[in-house]
Amino acid sequence: MPRVPTIVLLTLLLAQVACAGGAPRFVPVSGGRFVSSLLDGTRTVTVRVAPFAMMEEPVTEAQFAAFVRHHPRWQRGRITPLFAGPQYLAGWRTPTDPGDAGAARRPVTGVSWFAARAYCDSLHAELPNWYQWEYAAAADATHHDARADTARRNAILAALMHATGQRPGLIGRRPANLYGLRDLNRLIWEWVGDVGALFPEADGDLGSAGSGSVLRLCGGAALAFRDPSDYALAERVAALSMLAPTDASPFVGFRCVRNPGANP
Amino acid sequence: MKRIASLLCAILLGTGLAAAGQAAESTALPPTSIYRIPPLTLIDQDGRDFTFASLAGTPRLVGMFYASCRMVCPVEIETLKRIERAVVKAGGRPVPVLLVSFDPAHDDVAALKQAARQHHVAAPEFLLTRARSGDIGMLGGVLGVSWRPLPGGGFQHNVVVALLDREGRILATDPADGRVDPAFVRAIVQQERDTH
Structure with a gap:
């Protein structure tokens, strides 16, 4: 007889764990052919993006706080120096508390690439790769690819310039895009899984051996863009590519992706 | 019952x-041992399973590669062989090598075995492996190896080979680009002597 209540209790407990900090919601992103803004050397790259599911919003401070409470090895002070430097969650009141009344609606920033990766892994998800992020962020409320819209482009750049040096604003103040995704472009920069490989000339097979490690040091200088006047995108890529995976920037957060068929 | x-x-x-x-x-x-990355299970060219952390205890060279790579990865493997020969020439003993594939979708045991045969390397001294479970991105991150699949096939990637001490701390790194760096060879000889 006591079996039923135990199961109920367990379910409740699991539900609580899942909901702590508000469980992230994933929305489907239909795939398609896509011309990347990043060049491969001087060549234009057309990619076929497979359908995927992406978190509708960036991970919030509250969600990340719930994660570090359940996974103490990712807490500030406990994390190994391999995975994060001294800036990791440096603004938090305690290792498990952001100390922010807006934590439930503010994107978490100040997290290293390793910690972002571990968070996604805990949801059986992963960081998006650059093409997935770029593809998702190219859409506005009505178009799959709104990148040529110069008014939108200027507004994104203006929003980013306004936000520089400020604490990131709150999520959800702007309408979602066509897929139902919010705050991809204007709020923060976001980690991508292949951030270390955003160098077109670092191609191991075509370039000279070891050129990748040299280009790593060269940072943004080696990057090439299809449309050099898309400053907001160039700035984002240059900023991300200059970060080491242990770095934690107050302007860099993340969201996760997973297979479109995965359970919510 | x-x-x-x-x-x-x-x-x-x-x-x-x-x-x-x-x-x-x-x-x-x-704290800085790379064996502290989240659990990673590997399988080698002979089909043997082991955890990455179980390799602690011996100094080791660790890098990443993919078997169908035509240029840089062969250079990486051949450079490692030349480095090992230079270590022996300098009076040291070769240290075991571990390469982990970042192309687990294609690099099954047969592909790893073929690559090992092509380059005349054998386990346990020279392990070509792929992950069976765990996140190889974490290993790439701590080594400084990055990769990205190219739309036309293959990968955009760089090469870093790390010399680990027996506890998994990175003592030195090398781009394994065809050159034998005497400083890297000295670091291996020194480490090997310190350990024995």
Whole structure:
């Protein structure tokens, strides 16, 4: 007889764990052919993006706080120096508390690439790769690819310039895009899984051996863009590519992706 | 019934002990040991399974590659062989090498075995492996190896080979680009002497 209540209790407990900090919601992103803004050397790259599911919003401070409470090895002070430097969650009141009344609606920033990766892994998800992020962020409320819209482009750049040096604003103040995704472009920069490989000339097979490690040091200088006047995108890529995976920037957060068929 | 229960207990106890063993192992490792990355299970060119952390205890060269790579990865493997020869020439003993594939979708045991045969390398001195479980991105991150699949096939990637001490701390790195760096060879010889 006591079996039923135990199961109920367990379910409740699991539900609580899942909901702590508000469980992230994933929305489907239909795939398609896509011309990347990043060049491969001087060549234009057309990619076929497979359908995927992406978190509708960036991970919030509250969600990340719930994660570090359940996974103490990712807490500030406990994390190994391999995975994060001294800036990791440096603004938090305690290792498990952001100390922010807006934590439930503010994107978490100040997290290293390793910690972002571990968070996604805990949801059986992963960081998006650059093409997935770029593809998702190219859409506005009505178009799959709104990148040529110069008014939108200027507004994104203006929003980013306004936000520089400020604490990131709150999520959800702007309408979602066509897929139902919010705050991809204007709020923060976001980690991508292949951030270390955003160098077109670092191609191991075509370039000279070891050129990748040299280009790593060269940072943004080696990057090439299809449309050099898309400053907001160039700035984002240059900023991300200059970060080491242990770095934690107050302007860099993340969201996760997973297979479109995965359970919510 | 009793049998099943005791079997269950044994399994639970066994996993409990294994988990405790792993915990003890990882706490014994220094904070900067790369063996502290989240658990990674590997399989080598001979089909042998092992955990990445189980390699602690011996100085080792660790890098990443993919088997169908036509240029840089062959250079990487051949450079490592030349480095090992230089270590022997300098009076040292070769240290074991571990390369982990970042193309697990294609690099099955047969592909790893073929690559090993092509380059005349053999386990256990020279392990070509792929992950069976765990996140190889974490290993790439701590080594400084990055990769990105190219739309036309292959990968955009760089090469970093790290010399680890027996506890998994990175002592030196090398781009394994065809050149034998005397400083890297000296670091290996020195480490090998310090250990024995």
